[in-house]
Amino acid sequence: MKRLKRDRLQRALSRGYQAGITGRSKEKCPYQSLKARGYWLGGWRQAMEDRTVVVT
Numbered sequence: 001m002k003r004l005k006r007d008r009l010q011r012a013l014s015r016g017y018q019a020g021i022t023g024r025s026k027e028k029c030p031y032q033s034l035k036a037r038g039y040w041l042g043g044w045r046q047a048m049e050d051r052t053v054v055v056t
Contacts, residue, residue, distance in 0.1 A: 009039045016040035020047025 012031055016039065019028065026044050031037040 009036060012036045012039040013043040016043025017047045018043075020044040021051065023051075 016029070019040075020026075020043065024044075026041060029037055029040050029044075031040050
């Protein structure tokens with residue numbers, strides 16, 4: 001049985017979240033396409049919110 005690849009935009013969101021949790025800057029976004037960049041930044045923003053909830 002073939003394995004299905006995850007959606008590229010979902011992967012961008014997940015990678016953005018991981019970057020945010022580890023404290024990377026949003027300027028380090030590796031995506032050039034506007035849509036994928038938006039998903040990456042969305043994940044990054046969510047991680048930043050989650051980090052502030054955990055810290056306080």
